[in-house]
Amino acid sequence: MSAADTKFVKKAAQGGMAEVELGQLAQQKASSEDVKKFGERMVTDHSKANDQLKQVAAQEHIDLPQQIDAKDQATKAKLEKLSGDEFDRMYMQHMVKDHKTDVSEFEHASKAAKDPAVKSFASQTLPILQEHLREAQRIAPMQKASGSTKSSGQ
Numbered sequence: 001m002s003a004a005d006t007k008f009v010k011k012a013a014q015g016g017m018a019e020v021e022l023g024q025l026a027q028q029k030a031s032s033e034d035v036k037k038f039g040e041r042m043v044t045d046h047s048k049a050n051d052q053l054k055q056v057a058a059q060e061h062i063d064l065p066q067q068i069d070a071k072d073q074a075t076k077a078k079l080e081k082l083s084g085d086e087f088d089r090m091y092m093q094h095m096v097k098d099h100k101t102d103v104s105e106f107e108h109a110s111k112a113a114k115d116p117a118v119k120s121f122a123s124q125t126l127p128i129l130q131e132h133l134r135e136a137q138r139i140a141p142m143q144k145a146s147g148s149t150k151s152s153g154q
Contacts, residue, residue: 001060002114009118013053013064015102018072019046025079026091034139035088049125056117092140099133
């Protein structure tokens with residue numbers, strides 16, 4: 001397996017774990033029903049993808065990370081301190097940004113991966129991530145609107 005494929009698998013595993021943990025947080029803390037449902041979908045879809053990825057990794061003898069990286073831990077810690085509209089807004093902004101990156105990385109791997117199992121995983125997961133991105137982009141602006149009733153320092 002190429003170094004690029006191995007790096008992609010490890011990064012995808014890391015990102016998938018973060019999506020599940022942040023999705024669980026959204027289910028607990030979100031005030032918007034849309035955000036709660038989005039969090040629930042993150043847990044379901046990314047848990048399934050993580051299981052598929054574990055099979056690929058086992059087949060290819062890749063040790064996957066067992067916890068989220070420092071950047072995702074910092075994001076989670078920041079989100080844990082928020083609640084209500086503020087949580088919803090920040091979580092959805094993070095989901096849009098994160099899924100833009102994911103879609104780009106999975107598009108690349110679906111074309112450039114050398115290992116057939118890695119290429120197949122990236123190709124199968126890509127449409128789901130694209131759907132997540134579209135959904136996040138649909139929900140995120142609604143969160144801004146609900147929080148903009150605060151006075152703007154007039």
